[in-house]
Amino acid sequence: MTKGVEGAVRLLGGGVDVLVNNAGRGGPAPAELRPSAEVHAQLHLNLLGAWDVTGAALPHLEPAHDRVVLIASRMAIPPLPLAAA
Structure with a gap:
């Protein structure tokens, strides 16, 4: 992940003004x-992916006191039968 961020910083001329973590993956998770392989993939992307990119x-x-925006799915709130992950 660090190589990707460093590459983007170089390509864009240095610095980061804002980071928006907007990737997400969902699916049935009774x-x-x-936890199935799909559930592990969901948690890896939705939690660890955002954490890794932010780090x-x-x-x-x-240095510029810029911002990180974390976008979550509406599925994170309601207690639905197939949405444990």
Whole structure:
């Protein structure tokens, strides 16, 4: 992830003004079943992906006190039967 962020910073002429974490993945994840490979992929992208990109971009965001925007799915709030992940 760090290589991608560093490449973008070079390509865009240095610095990062804002980071928007907007990637997301969803699908059936019944709580009564053990987490499937799909559930692991969802958690990896939705949680760890945003965390990883933010960590890689922070050195470029901190000098100017710029912003990180985290966008979550509406599925993160309602308790639905197939939305455990």
